[in-house]
Amino acid sequence: MSRRAGDGPVERRLHPVTPLRRAWAPIAVLVGWAVHDPDGAQRNLSRLTTTTLLVGLAVLVPAAALYGFCSWWFTHFAVTETELRVRTGLVFRRTAHIRLERIQAVDVTRPLLARVAGVAKLKLDVIGTDKKDELAFLGDDEARALRAELLARAAGLAPETAHEVGEAPCRQLLRVPPGVLAVSLLLTGATWGTLAAALVVPPVLWLVTHSLWTVLAVALPLLGAAGASSVGRFVTEYDWTVGESPDGLRIDHGLLDRAHETVPPGRVQTVRIVEPLLWRRRRWVRVELDVAGSSNSVLIPVAPREIAEDVVTRVLPGVTVPEAAVLSPAPRRARWCVPVWWRGYGLAVTDAVFAARSGLLRRTLALVPHAKVQSVRLSQGPWERARGVADVRVDTGADKTVTARLRDAAEARALLAAQAERSRTGRRDARPDRWMTDPS
Numbered sequence: 001m002s003r004r005a006g007d008g009p010v011e012r013r014l015h016p017v018t019p020l021r022r023a024w025a026p027i028a029v030l031v032g033w034a035v036h037d038p039d040g041a042q043r044n045l046s047r048l049t050t051t052t053l054l055v056g057l058a059v060l061v062p063a064a065a066l067y068g069f070c071s072w073w074f075t076h077f078a079v080t081e082t083e084l085r086v087r088t089g090l091v092f093r094r095t096a097h098i099r100l101e102r103i104q105a106v107d108v109t110r111p112l113l114a115r116v117a118g119v120a121k122l123k124l125d126v127i128g129t130d131k132k133d134e135l136a137f138l139g140d141d142e143a144r145a146l147r148a149e150l151l152a153r154a155a156g157l158a159p160e161t162a163h164e165v166g167e168a169p170c171r172q173l174l175r176v177p178p179g180v181l182a183v184s185l186l187l188t189g190a191t192w193g194t195l196a197a198a199l200v201v202p203p204v205l206w207l208v209t210h211s212l213w214t215v216l217a218v219a220l221p222l223l224g225a226a227g228a229s230s231v232g233r234f235v236t237e238y239d240w241t242v243g244e245s246p247d248g249l250r251i252d253h254g255l256l257d258r259a260h261e262t263v264p265p266g267r268v269q270t271v272r273i274v275e276p277l278l279w280r281r282r283r284w285v286r287v288e289l290d291v292a293g294s295s296n297s298v299l300i301p302v303a304p305r306e307i308a309e310d311v312v313t314r315v316l317p318g319v320t321v322p323e324a325a326v327l328s329p330a331p332r333r334a335r336w337c338v339p340v341w342w343r344g345y346g347l348a349v350t351d352a353v354f355a356a357r358s359g360l361l362r363r364t365l366a367l368v369p370h371a372k373v374q375s376v377r378l379s380q381g382p383w384e385r386a387r388g389v390a391d392v393r394v395d396t397g398a399d400k401t402v403t404a405r406l407r408d409a410a411e412a413r414a415l416l417a418a419q420a421e422r423s424r425t426g427r428r429d430a431r432p433d434r435w436m437t438d439p440s
Helices: 018-022 024-036 038-046 050-073 112-117 140-154 159-165 178-186 189-209 212-237 277-282 305-315 332-336 382-387 409-429
Strands: 002-004 010-012 076-079 083-088 094-099 103-110 119-126 133-139 171-175 241-245 248-253 258-263 268-275 284-291 298-304 346-349 353-358 363-369 373-379 389-396 401-408
Touching (some): 018 050, 076 140, 103 140, 112 119, 133 140, 171 305, 178 212, 178 298, 189 212, 212 298, 268 305, 298 305, 346 409, 353 401, 401 409
Antiparallel strands (some): 002 010, 010 076, 076 083, 119 133, 171 241, 248 258, 373 389
């Protein structure tokens, strides 16, 4: 549904199923109050007769339906040459102006019930905002068409041609088989650690306290953590697919709720290649990201190292992942600062990236392109000064820090000056971050 406001752009409404979603808001308030104060809710309900309850429901349900309808009816959105405009509110009007050049990712997500209804959410990553703006709900086809239009206009295409661009073609790079994902979760130490804690801690608490409530208060969160680290991740990362398109790397995943996300070009600040201990025999790795202004954090949940490194080169053009033999280890005297675990630290600086390794059982190699380094710092505690070592920290545009631990003090001072110069040169030579650019 759409309408034109005066001589302005065509305003459109959300999908007609949206009122059903918004009608739950008043009911959710009552449920939240009952959960927050169950004793008070039980006392108040016990005072009400059956007739009073039926009358209350007869009033509440139509009121909730009316609220949902009014909320939907007075919500409009429009795409202009420079911005996405969202207008809401019946009594207090609110208009959000989202500038197209500040949009860095547009994701399409389809929760389970939304998939049944044939609708989807459109989520926008906008520079300078902590959370994603969203339009919920739109029809599946409308959501994809609007996503393509927003990206086309953000790329600077003329409004009259943006509608005709359609969704950019995508070439699949990898797909994670469900069996591989399941085995990788079984070989993750966090899964077994939380499960062991959930099985061991509650019986011990029962023997000590003989309090059922204490046992439940501890056991339920532990079981929830175990489920989130295994079943929850499997459901979220099921059928993980990574594809390459002119608007960035596209990620599709989810068993119940399907998500269609985009890793925006040029916005990746850090890539981390994670290698848990039990994955090394199979040469599996996990690839995580830090993206400026975005909540996208996983690129590949599990994949063979060779395939993962090939995908990393798509995210960071011109970057080659340093081999383990190239990484310079921490000096042997660093063992007095961090016993045993000092062996896991390493560093390599190439023409393209600052690469720091950490961890002994769960190795993590962090890659920061020189152009993404915002500042460089050297830190040295009293014990480190006594041993002649220091830490070099690089800060990125995603408000994250990558640290090269326990380097020789003279090496660290030289690295500090050299990295500052590499960062200036990298930012000067970096290509502009634009949508719809030719990936070649």
